[in-house]
Amino acid sequence: MRRGEAARPAEGGPSPEALRLEGVRKVYGPEENRVVALDGVTLALPAGSFTAVMGPSGSGKSTLLQCAAGLDLPSAGRVFVDGAELAGRGEAALTRFRRRRIGFVFQQFNLLPTLTVLENTTLPLRLAGRRVDRDAARGVLARVGLGDRLGHLPAELSGGQQQRVAIARALVARPPLLFADEPTGALDTRSARDVLALLQEAVRADGRTVVMVTHDPVAAAHADAVLYLADGRIVGRQSAPTAETVAARLTHLADEVARQRTEVA
Incomplete structure (x- = not known):
């Protein structure tokens, strides 16, 4: 493999890397008042892994997710999803790519209030022009504990149930x-x-790769590993996290960032 080239799928098989960022930089605003949200981020996540991304407020967590998912374009650097580079695609092609290879779950559930649970679940397939397998959709909803809520509207569900619809x-x-x-x-x-x-x-069961931005040490403890960001840079990685070790690391990181910003000021 040439230097700087992302891992490519083996013939007939999936990419060993689900996500790769190479020197990704994201800058907002004009030169005289610019904000560097990401500052040369490089990472590689293997397929079938669960990674939490954490850091102080303003560390670049959401920007990292947006650039990695193709929702925003980096100012510099390269992003590969499942071995395919996101750059060089028109907006329509990028949208089609995301619909095939990327799923999204957000804090705000983003369900359409006039559609039923089953209709909300199958909406991405309809938008992508793909065949809707209603039996398969019912199976996914049964797995998330909503097999008896197929005809309900979002307003008839609890917050937890709405988030389960979003996952389905x-x-x-x-x-x-x-x-x-x-x-x-x-x-x-x-x-x-x-x-x-x-x-x-x-x-574990489906071999998906999950990247989760969170501020909650308890949530992060469910991941295989935690990436820590500060001022747009990856400043640490922790395997086999626990809520206690994550909380301690975050406290230390916040103190260190505050100290450095005070010294700069």
């Missing part, structure tokens, strides 16, 4: 990569635990 919607298209941005932020403790268990199952 993300899974029904069978994307290899799933991004979750604060997926438990609006949920109570029990609902949050159920949602995190579903994300774990997507990794």
